Amino acid sequence: MKNRYEFGMEMLNKVDGHAGEAVAAPLGDLGTLLVEWFGDIYGRDKLTLREREIATIAMLTVLNREPQLRVHLGAGSNVGLTRQEMEEVMTHSVLYGGFPTAINGMNLLNSMTLPGEVK
Template sequence: MKNRYEFGMEMLKKVDGHAGEAVVAPLGDLGKILVETFGDIYGREGLSLREREIATIAMLTVMGRETQLKVHIVAGSNVGLTRQEMEELIIHTVLYGGFPTAINGMNLLNSMTLPGEVK
């Protein structure tokens, strides 16, 4: 049986590939806690990884957390979200977060090359 950290890293790699490791590596004990908690939440039944990334992208957009949003836009692409779906998702956040946060989210998405895209 895997411990919480190993399971968390397994889930993180499914969502973020190796990018997640780079995010948590410099965080020391905080990174360990993050990985364990990520596994606890993302490993639950009831929502697919795709659905979890939809929720995460929406929340990070509304909260204006652009650094983390960038990571989760890539993660969304990794779990099957298309650029068009993410654009619609960000447009949807206008109702709850307002235009400034949606504009920032859309500008961030538009500045990125997603896995598999060529710009």
């Protein structure tokens, strides 16, 4: 049986590739907690990983959390979201976060090369 950290890292790698490891590694005990909680939440079976990333991208856009949004835009691509779907999440977020946060999210997305894309 896997412990919480091992399961969390498995889920993190499934969603983020190895980008999540780079985020958690320098955080010490905080990184361990992050990985464990990630597994606890992302390992639930009520939403797909794709649906979880839609929710996460929407929340991070509205909260204007650019560094974390960058990671989750890549994760969204990893779990099957298209660029057009992520653009629609940004557009939808105007209703709840206003134009400035939606514009910031869209600008970030437009500045990125997502996994699997060639620019």
